[in-house]
Amino acid sequence: xxxxxxxxxxxxxxxxxxxxxxxxxxxxxxxxxxxxxxxxxxxxxxxxxxxxxxxxxxxxxxxxxxxxxxxxxxxxxxxxxxxxxxxxxxxxxxxxxxxxxxxxxxxxxxxxxxxx
Amino acid sequence: xxxxxxxxxxxxxxxxxxxxxxxxxxxxxxxxxxxxxxxxxxxxxxxxxxxxxxxxxxxxxxxxxxxxxxxxxxxxxxxxxxxxxxxxxxxxxxxxxxxxxxxxxxxxxxxxxx
Numbered sequence: 001x002x003x004x005x006x007x008x009x010x011x012x013x014x015x016x017x018x019x020x021x022x023x024x025x026x027x028x029x030x031x032x033x034x035x036x037x038x039x040x041x042x043x044x045x046x047x048x049x050x051x052x053x054x055x056x057x058x059x060x061x062x063x064x065x066x067x068x069x070x071x072x073x074x075x076x077x078x079x080x081x082x083x084x085x086x087x088x089x090x091x092x093x094x095x096x097x098x099x100x101x102x103x104x105x106x107x108x109x110x111x112x113x114x115x116x
Numbered sequence: 117x118x119x120x121x122x123x124x125x126x127x128x129x130x131x132x133x134x135x136x137x138x139x140x141x142x143x144x145x146x147x148x149x150x151x152x153x154x155x156x157x158x159x160x161x162x163x164x165x166x167x168x169x170x171x172x173x174x175x176x177x178x179x180x181x182x183x184x185x186x187x188x189x190x191x192x193x194x195x196x197x198x199x200x201x202x203x204x205x206x207x208x209x210x211x212x213x214x215x216x217x218x219x220x221x222x223x224x225x226x227x228x229x230x
Contacts (some may be wrong), residue, residue, distance in 0.1 A: 032216055038159075043207060043220045091159060097216055105218060107161035 003027055004096050006108035014116055021079045021111045023094030027096055029074035032098035034105065035067075050077055082089045084115040118143045120210050122221035129198045130229050136183075137193045137224050139208030149211035150184070150191045151218070156204040163208070167191065195226075203228045 003026040013019050023033060032051050036044040048064075050056040050071035058064045066088075068080040077096075081088055091112050095105040120141045129135035141150070153163040167175045167184050174182050179196045195202055208221040 034217070043222050044161075044218075046217060049217060092163065093159075095161075104163070104166070105216075109158070109160045 001102075002098075002106045004030075004094065004106045004108040006094055006111050008111060009109060010112045010114075012114045015085055016083055018080055018082045019053065019084055019113060020093075021081075021092055021113075023077045023079070023108050025095065025096040025098070025106070027073045028096075028098045028101060028106075030077075030098055031074065032097040033071055033077040034095045034097070035069060035077075035079050036093040036095070038093060038110075040091075044093060047079075052072055081113065084113070086115045089113055089115045117209055118145075118212060118219050119196050120208050120219050120221040122180045122224050124206055124224045125222070126225045126227065128227040128229055129195075130184075131198055131200060133198055134194060134196045135198055135226065137195075137206050137208075137226070139191045139193070139221055141189050141191060141208070141219075143189075143208050143210060143212075145212075150182075150207045152180070152182070152191075153207045153209060153212065155207065155223075156201075157170045161207075165193065200228050200230060202226060 005024045007022045035047045038044050046059050047062045048056045048069050050069050050073050052071050056069040071077040093110045094108045097105050098103045146203040148169045150167045154162045154164050165175050165177045165180050174184050181194050183192045205223045207223045
């Protein structure tokens with residue numbers, strides 16, 4: 001139980017295009033989802049916290065117009081990188097939390113984004 | 117401010133031996149959770165062990181155990197009988213109860229020598 005999926009696992013796009021990454025909780029309802037960015041050999045950097053049905057809360061320094069987060073249902077959150085540039089290339093990880101499952105975060109497998 | 121510090125960027129251990137990874141943290145909250153996560157080369161984050169701050173007993177999961185020293189704000193992970201599959205990045209994390217966010221340490225790369 002408590003599985004989180006991400007799609008796609010890997011995406012390559014041209015500079016200036018937008019890319020959408022999906023995060024789904026497969027067997028539980030996630031009241032809160034988190035989006036992280038991870039640079040090579042570094043720790044996870046929290047980008048934003050999203051609660052179902054409300055606007056995401058972005059961490060300081062994260063451009064909300066560039067990284068659009070939608071949490072429209074209890075099992076799906078999306079991260080859209082708008083007008084992507086090479087510096088947006090990174091590994092993006094989502095996690096989902098249910099207050100009914102040990103108050104724990106469950107992680108997706110991550111998405112590697114490469115912007116050419 | 118809440119912080120998590122892992123002072124060992126890299127550790128190595130001989131297969132079948134025991135290794136301890138260090139983690140210290142700082143928080144003003146009295147009730148919180150601490151976690152150790154493993155990130156293998158696949159980059160999937162895997163929960164290794166969790167500790168509730170109100171519990172005095174150290175958590176144990178098979179070969180993995182913690183030494184939780186609340187007064188010293190220390191939370192080390194001991195891996196016994198190390199196996200090749202234990203090779204990974206290990207992250208210590210503090211759960212911030214107010215908004216359920218995790219505060220992460222910088223990570224320790226664990227190398228297992230065959």
